[in-house]
Amino acid sequence: MGKLIDGKAFANRLCETLAEEVASLKSEKQLTPCIAVVLVGEDPASATYVGAKVKRCEQLGIDSRSHHLDVTTSEEELLSLIDSLNNDPAVHGILVQLPVPKQINSEAVINAISPDKDVDGFHISNVGAMAVGQNNMVPCTPLGSMMLLEDELGDLSGLNAVVVGRSNIVGKPMATLLLQKSCTVTVAHSRTKDLPAVCRGADILVAAVGIPHFVKADWIKEGATVIDVGINRIQDPETGKNRLVGDVDFDAAKDVAGAITPVPGGVGPMTIACLMYNTVAAAKKLSGIA
Numbered sequence: 001m002g003k004l005i006d007g008k009a010f011a012n013r014l015c016e017t018l019a020e021e022v023a024s025l026k027s028e029k030q031l032t033p034c035i036a037v038v039l040v041g042e043d044p045a046s047a048t049y050v051g052a053k054v055k056r057c058e059q060l061g062i063d064s065r066s067h068h069l070d071v072t073t074s075e076e077e078l079l080s081l082i083d084s085l086n087n088d089p090a091v092h093g094i095l096v097q098l099p100v101p102k103q104i105n106s107e108a109v110i111n112a113i114s115p116d117k118d119v120d121g122f123h124i125s126n127v128g129a130m131a132v133g134q135n136n137m138v139p140c141t142p143l144g145s146m147m148l149l150e151d152e153l154g155d156l157s158g159l160n161a162v163v164v165g166r167s168n169i170v171g172k173p174m175a176t177l178l179l180q181k182s183c184t185v186t187v188a189h190s191r192t193k194d195l196p197a198v199c200r201g202a203d204i205l206v207a208a209v210g211i212p213h214f215v216k217a218d219w220i221k222e223g224a225t226v227i228d229v230g231i232n233r234i235q236d237p238e239t240g241k242n243r244l245v246g247d248v249d250f251d252a253a254k255d256v257a258g259a260i261t262p263v264p265g266g267v268g269p270m271t272i273a274c275l276m277y278n279t280v281a282a283a284k285k286l287s288g289i290a
């Protein structure tokens, strides 16, 4: 069996380091990093994620402000809240939990956030900066995935990386980061021909599709490193209970892969830890601390 990549333990270690940094920012610079988390509507999964983010902030000594808006909130109302958070010097990071209700244009909302407070790294100017190698705020899930990959493999240069999925929040920025580390990158998606064969060429395989158990064991090259970004809630056919599974058929894939992230306990905890990392970085940058 391949090695399990323990994202939860890595995230805990990263957060311990960040907690020490936050403590010294408080005592030496009178700076308390602060993130505003905005949730629109009542989606239960979104509410759970927001809860997990707020809890992590508490552990690290980061201030968090939750703004819970009604599902009927207009785009104008949300933009006005963002404007006030942009102009609040005590707030260093702004995160609007996605998805937002359909009357709100998510692109307009993301691009209304001040790029230096955009701890998700979704603002078009942060995306552009990353595209030309001038990384500012890097999206949390790809950033966390890269930390796990470099911890596992060291230098990534020359490795064949296949990213399945091309979303703006995961697949595309992941491909950009892998290319920055000199991987030979293939981005696969729903129009890709012979996806199993494409995946078999991967030394690094990243699955960000949103379909439970989509990537099969016989798509994986012996010894490859597999990063499973998928978070899918399914009903277990045996127990009837709800459980969380990834985009990779983990039970079979773990015997072929050299190393693999589990779900839960893999990329998910890294996403939240990297949100804390970006919040501390934003607080320092906005306060003129290197």
Ligand SMILES: NC(=O)C1=CN([C@@H]2O[C@H](COP(=O)(O)OP(=O)(O)OC[C@H]3O[C@@H](n4cnc5c(N)ncnc54)[C@H](OP(=O)(O)O)[C@@H]3O)[C@@H](O)[C@H]2O)C=CC1
Binding pocket: 141, 164, 165, 166, 167, 168, 169, 170, 171, 188, 189, 190, 191, 192, 195, 208, 209, 210, 211, 229, 230, 231, 232, 247, 267, 268, 271
């Ligand atoms: N662990 C974490 O912290 C996070 C986990 N996630 C999870 O990651 C997964 C992906 O999220 P996200 O990127 O937002 O999803 P999107 O739905 O935005 O994108 C899914 C991508 O998968 C591709 N795809 C869909 N079906 C197929 C197929 N049959 N064959 C090949 N490619 C296919 C799509 O291709 P096309 O573009 O052609 O339609 C698309 O590019 C989800 O499970 C999500 O819950 C997301 C964010 C954070």
Ligand SMILES: Nc1nc(=O)c2c([nH]1)NC[C@@H]1CN(c3ccc(C(=O)N[C@@H](CCC(=O)O)C(=O)O)cc3)C=[N+]21
Binding pocket: 048, 049, 052, 095, 096, 097, 098, 099, 120, 140, 231, 244, 263, 264, 265, 266, 267, 268, 269, 271, 272
């Ligand atoms: N603006 C915005 N930024 C995001 O970063 C963002 C978002 N919107 N919308 C939704 C997705 C999803 N996402 C996850 C974060 C943590 C876990 C996570 O911690 N998962 C745990 C399990 C949690 C559980 O048990 O439910 C794990 O995988 O071990 C998962 C998914 C962030 N997202």
